[in-house]
Amino acid sequence: MAKIKIKQVRSRINCPKNQKNILDALGLRKLNRTVEHEDTPSIRGMIAKVKHLVSVEN
Secondary structure (H helix, E strand, O other): OOEEEEEEOOOOOOOOHHHHHHHHHHOOOOOOOEEEEEOOHHHHHHHHHOOOOEEEEO
């Protein structure tokens, strides 16, 4: 399956708790960190919830 890279580009300060939980589930705990995940519908759904905080590369 294809891999995607997800980078946190905006701070999680003042975000709702559910968005902080999604960032934790994606493995993004600090600003400007990059993680790599399988390109699955569940990961895409999590990215959609925090799209204003992250950037996605294929």
